[in-house]
Amino acid sequence: MAEVKVLGHWASPFSAAVEIALKLKGVEYEFIQEDLPNKSPLLLKSNPVHKKIPVLLHNGNPLPESLVIVEYIDDTFPGTPILPKDPYEKALAHFWAKFIDDKFFSAARKALFIRGEELETGKEEICEALKILDSELKNKKFLGGETFGLADLAANFIALWMGVFEEVIGVELGVTEEKFPHLCRWKQDFINCDVIKETFPPRDKLYAFVNNRFNPEAATATE
Template sequence: MASSQEEVTLLGAIGSPYVCRVKIAFKFKGVEYKYVEENLANKSEQLLKYNPVHKKVPVIVHNDKPLAESLVIVEYIDETWTHNPILPSDPYQRAMARFWSKFIDDKIVGAAWKAVFTADEKEREKNVGEALEALQFLENEIKDKKFFAGEEIGLVDIAGVFIAFWVPMIQEISGLEILTSEKFPNLYKWSQEFVNHPVVKESLPPRDPVFAFFKGLFENVTASK
């Protein structure tokens, strides 16, 4: 195991849910790493060198080998440090975990984001509708389980950190109702369990500066109407 931990660096940004996924995975596995905060308005040479395709965070560099994209990184972490598995061993369950994780990125992150940070009223309504429809699928999937993976957190839970931590914050800023205990009782209960899980709690960014940052973004959007 020591050989896997020679040199690990994470390039990230404090307000990014994608970076937070990687932090949770590292914490879950007990992996030590060096964290480098990136200024995304003025990207470092290092970031452009290690992620020339997307030029985004997170990027991890493990023994001089760079890797981008949060879900890819989380799987890599799971396969490199094999204790405390994040993905199930059963091939079908692994495939389903990948399916729902990608579903969160494809159907929820973008729609919820646009619902809040879009000046156009019609566009906003359309995105709220899409986010609610997608969340209903997750509501049916989680049922009465503690986590998507069962008793312990897994890939889908980690992918869902955006829903559990960022969505309540952006709905408070915007006044929109997206994730509520009335609309989605199972998912809401899951979100509370998840953000209070000791590993997750220690990996989340401090709420106040992140809240202030997104509030500023929201005010800029609404002022530009």
């Protein structure tokens, strides 16, 4: 039996994407919880370039970057496909995953973690990115089609984490059913998938973690 380990963190959407992929394939794995402020020697050795989670260890061979790992899992293990076999559909999946990874997260960093002019710029860029995703979902259940795939896993953050960060940081991005009906429908369909419910952290636990990280004084006062 191949030895599979995941260096990750329970509150990371990127770690969640890797775990979901492994569960879809029915792969048994060991999850190694990283203390992010005090990264383990194993993590630093396994991902010396970015020094970030997640990292997949397959028979001792390390592989970083969540979307790279998800595709590797899809190519390596039998079971539920994550990427389509058709070359065109596969290329589209890569396109939307890259769009989310590049355009959406670039804007999210400005809107959620930076104040001043970049905050407003980030909010505008997020709105534009979400409009594009909403339009793409108009005639699709998931970004991957009738079943979720690589691009949907890339959008993990939108499904759960974004709302938590909005609430904690106090920045409203206006993700409403009126403005983004197809995206909001996708969010509910995605979160209600059995493997997603099994893997995503409870929202209240995630909220407490994010609140403690960004508002440590307020979090302490309520304990």
